[in-house]
Amino acid sequence: MIKDISDLKAKLEHILISNQGCFKSGKVANYIPALAEVPGDLAGVAVATIDGKLVSAGNGDLPFSIQSISKVFGLVLAMNRLGDELWQRVHMEPSGQPFNSIIQLEWEKGIPRNPVINAGALLVSDVLVSHYSASKLSFVNFMRTLANDDSIHIDHAVYESELEHGSRNAALAYLMKSFGNIEAPIPEVLSHYFTQCSVAMSCEQLARSLLFLANKGKDPINNQTICSRKDTHRVNAILSTSGMYDQSGEFAFSVGLPAKSGVGGGIVAIVPNYGVICAWSPPLNEFGNSVVGMKVVANIAEELGLSIY
Ligand code: DON
Numbered sequence: 001m002i003k004d005i006s007d008l009k010a011k012l013e014h015i016l017i018s019n020q021g022c023f024k025s026g027k028v029a030n031y032i033p034a035l036a037e038v039p040g041d042l043a044g045v046a047v048a049t050i051d052g053k054l055v056s057a058g059n060g061d062l063p064f065s066i067q068s069i070s071k072v073f074g075l076v077l078a079m080n081r082l083g084d085e086l087w088q089r090v091h092m093e094p095s096g097q098p099f100n101s102i103i104q105l106e107w108e109k110g111i112p113r114n115p116v117i118n119a120g121a122l123l124v125s126d127v128l129v130s131h132y133s134a135s136k137l138s139f140v141n142f143m144r145t146l147a148n149d150d151s152i153h154i155d156h157a158v159y160e161s162e163l164e165h166g167s168r169n170a171a172l173a174y175l176m177k178s179f180g181n182i183e184a185p186i187p188e189v190l191s192h193y194f195t196q197c198s199v200a201m202s203c204e205q206l207a208r209s210l211l212f213l214a215n216k217g218k219d220p221i222n223n224q225t226i227c228s229r230k231d232t233h234r235v236n237a238i239l240s241t242s243g244m245y246d247q248s249g250e251f252a253f254s255v256g257l258p259a260k261s262g263v264g265g266g267i268v269a270i271v272p273n274y275g276v277i278c279a280w281s282p283p284l285n286e287f288g289n290s291v292v293g294m295k296v297v298a299n300i301a302e303e304l305g306l307s308i309y
Helices: 008-025 033-037 067-088 103-107 118-131 135-147 156-164 167-178 186-197 203-209 229-242 245-254 291-304
Strands: 044-049 054-058 199-201 259-261 266-271 275-280
Touching (some): 008 054, 008 291, 033 156, 044 203, 044 291, 054 203, 067 229, 067 259, 067 266, 103 167, 118 135, 118 167, 135 186, 135 199, 135 203, 156 186, 167 186, 186 199, 199 203, 203 266, 203 275, 229 259, 275 291
Antiparallel strands (some): 044 054, 259 266, 266 275
């Protein structure tokens, strides 16, 4: 593993430029209309290390909609609040289904397969709504603290767009409620979930904010404990098996890092004891993962020898 990152910027620029053209084979998400307005040719990357370095290339400083990457942060907050009880309401197995699938949820009596498919993140949102007096504010403040940046905000156009086109998420939430696995009123659960998906952050901010997952639960910059060592292990295990949705097996096979993607085109990958990679490019493949982002993360992991396996 490369410890000296003096030439990392040049490497990131090279990797980004050599993969950027692949964006044409993907499609920008349009089932949330506000996301379809983002230009498909933007692309950025950032690497943050646990010894405090932050290097980026391309549009690495441009905020984008974090979407499902928010599921990682929501999960950490819910684990901290509910402890092991959480795992009676959501499981930790890969789903083998698209991220917004509803079929499995009925077979499995309203218990989502894992916290990073939509059903699981709605369950987590219910926990947050039920255990925080102002869950949305707590979520945004958590992001600001982790990124050490008070400018982080909610993209209200994306929020409204998600709310307007959120029937499938509403169906998932109501189905879980019918099995007694949702406590709060559904509109509040949906509002929290859409809020966390609508947070806008850059690759640089995301990479910085997830360093605790590369450092056994402790933010290495300010030495603050964000979650326990055991929970850090659990989050990374879930990201390894389910973070890239129905492409998680292939990602583990070819890259070998715990990672999470979002339909905004972002991908974060955790490198235990080293740091965090975040790549962004809006056009997605058929699984909902960024085409360019996948290649960029794969190239960085390979060049630096970062696989955990
Ligand atoms: O609920 C949704 O469908 C979106 N707000 C988030 C989905 C997402 O990012 C899935 N990621 N690949």
